[in-house]
Amino acid sequence: MATGKEIRTKITSIKSTQKITKAMEMVAASKMRKAQERMAKSRPYADKIRAVIGHLAHAHPEYKHPYMMGREVSRVGVIIVSTDRGLCGGLNTNLFKVALQSMRKWQQSNIDMDLCTIGNKASLFFRRFGGNIVAQKSHLGDSPSLENLIGIVRVMLDNYDEKKIDQLYVVFNRFVNTMTQQPIIQQLLPIVADQPDERLAHHWDYLYEPNSQEVLDALLMRYIESLVYQSVVENLACEQASRMVAMKNASENAGDLIQELQLAYNKARQAAITQELSEIVGGAAAV
């Protein structure tokens, strides 16, 4: 049986760990609120641009943009959005699992993959296991800006333009609520339009300025960027939520451990006192 002193040092060490996890929990909680706000703020843009793309799908432009047209698939691009830091439960693990499932399917049908990783964890994971990473970005911080994502999106779009890839996907965690984050894979290219709007069913087209090709290029590029940005922001909210829950569990577990150890400590102390007493009594009787 452990002696009193050993148990006491164990208790102090667990207590200091608990302090850290509690602090991390609170930090994550406040960061999560901010991330959720950011998510809400970026939503109008995503909604609006999606609406415009939806309109565009029903217009009858003389120029069909390659982003709107599917083609035979022999190679796909995948953007994987992960976190920079760990200690956030199974968030990244679950995400990689979803990515891996799709990748396996592609591999079985002889489709090659180009990967693009956002966040440290994905970079490390896919470096360890191989895979053709063509672009990488990490350390976006707590307030990612669209500006930082332009580069990697550009790499993937260039590859699509040069027909190096025929489809583009993004894998990220969808924020359902604080307790639930769902890893999903979403197709970016070719663009899948929303449900047709009946009011736009008649034959019509936009006026384009300066010309349809340039305008569509600019618009569709922004659309893809906004989708990637949205997924990064959402993944960030997921990270903080997941970390908050993980740290909450850790603090609770530490509390339980401390309780158990305290009990053991008290028992050990009592045993020691009883033993001492009986020794004294025994000693006195012998005299």
Next chain:
Amino acid sequence: MAMTIHVDIVSAEAQIFSGLAEMVIAPAEKGEVGILPRHAPLLTTLRAGDIRVKINAQEEEIFYVSGGMLEVQPHKVTVLSDTALRAHDLDEEAALEAKQRAEQLLQNRQAAFDYAKAQAELAEAIAQLRAIEKLRKIKR
């Protein structure tokens, strides 16, 4: 009452304006455009400049955009404003940087993806997580 048109001005990182207006004047690629209700559908890129939203005869709001897109439907104007300065060279530069980072990362990589290893590791991690969940449930 004068005819109005719904105006939304958004950027990727925030909503800037949403409401009814009598007229919108925007700096389109080929010169300023003034948009009144029932304008024909129009899609154009924007230069850097001011967007003037005339809410009524007296009130007018002015927003600066560094560039972006303008979509006009007969009853709706949508301005998708850029948050970043965009130029072809700048975009190329950013793309190059992202590629270089990837190359740096992959200096000693294997070419083919090692599924077996990756899946084994993931399975283990997930099993661990599940075990932790179970432990917690038992304790309760």
